[in-house]
Amino acid sequence: MLYILLPVHNRRDITYQFLQHLKIQTYTNYHVVLLDDGSTDGTAELAKTIIPSITILKGNGTWWWAGALHEGYKWLKNNSCTENDYVLIINDDVIFKHDYLHIGVETLKQHPKTLVISTVYGIESGKQVDGGTYMDWKHWKSSLVTDSSKVNCASTRGLFIHALDFITLGGFYPKLLPHYTSDYEFTIRAHRLGFRFHIEPSLVLFVHETTSGIFHFRDETSYITFLRKLFSKKYTLQPVYLSIFVVLACPWKWKLKNLLLIWTSTLWKIVRYFFIIHYKNVKQRITQWK
Numbered sequence: 001m002l003y004i005l006l007p008v009h010n011r012r013d014i015t016y017q018f019l020q021h022l023k024i025q026t027y028t029n030y031h032v033v034l035l036d037d038g039s040t041d042g043t044a045e046l047a048k049t050i051i052p053s054i055t056i057l058k059g060n061g062t063w064w065w066a067g068a069l070h071e072g073y074k075w076l077k078n079n080s081c082t083e084n085d086y087v088l089i090i091n092d093d094v095i096f097k098h099d100y101l102h103i104g105v106e107t108l109k110q111h112p113k114t115l116v117i118s119t120v121y122g123i124e125s126g127k128q129v130d131g132g133t134y135m136d137w138k139h140w141k142s143s144l145v146t147d148s149s150k151v152n153c154a155s156t157r158g159l160f161i162h163a164l165d166f167i168t169l170g171g172f173y174p175k176l177l178p179h180y181t182s183d184y185e186f187t188i189r190a191h192r193l194g195f196r197f198h199i200e201p202s203l204v205l206f207v208h209e210t211t212s213g214i215f216h217f218r219d220e221t222s223y224i225t226f227l228r229k230l231f232s233k234k235y236t237l238q239p240v241y242l243s244i245f246v247v248l249a250c251p252w253k254w255k256l257k258n259l260l261l262i263w264t265s266t267l268w269k270i271v272r273y274f275f276i277i278h279y280k281n282v283k284q285r286i287t288q289w290k
Helices: 012-023 043-050 064-077 100-109 163-169 182-192 223-230 239-249 252-289
Strands: 002-008 030-037 055-059 086-089 114-122 128-130 133-136 141-144 159-162 196-207
Touching: 002 012, 002 043, 002 064, 002 100, 012 030, 012 043, 030 043, 030 064, 043 055, 055 064, 064 086, 064 163, 064 182, 086 100, 086 163, 100 114, 100 159, 100 196, 128 196, 133 182, 159 163, 163 182, 182 239, 223 252, 239 252
Parallel strands: 002 030, 002 086, 030 055, 114 196
Antiparallel strands: 086 159, 114 128, 114 159, 133 141
């Protein structure tokens, strides 16, 4: 059995399209665990009409990505999984061909103690946007790689793993890393414990880059608004969570250096945007006076 862990939150139409792709898969021995973090748009109810056998775990909007997956982990742990069970962790905003599940499961069968990674391409750009990743701790940067032997981490956007291995790894840390970097911490932990990575070239996903929840600083006119964004769970470079990620995942020799880089960069943003926003406000007042 392939257990599909699918976190969702108020993307009814996107989730609908994902479930339609599931229904045409050549591999049918799967069970969907919908991890619905407080959706109010009828996502769960719609999913039940499309796949009646679906399991729905309901949150109240505070799970975020790691919390949702950890709930899925706890459900699987209590579900008496066997060595013939597999797990797919995946986003609901991806598009895939009819043999995607078949390729993933067959690849996993051939690779024990392995995390099988999907390669993800952006529909708008046509470029690879996700997949096997090499984290260079020394220079505090990551890069996509195509050689499985060079991978030391990956996201959970299309990640296949043996169910018993998933349970052995121990789930996620939703309090410490509620959203971004939680999946990288998970896969880095797996790598550290001796698990291998495998990039299967035919295991491909496509994603609309516009559906990402990532936001950037653009036209803030309030310094308070800027600070709220800077320390929001939705911001990929949120310094507190990045620091926790470093503490949990980074080799000891690079921890202090990377922590200093994070907070030096954060301090620079705080000072820089203070003057940028102050300048915008002064300029606006002068324009109004004229």
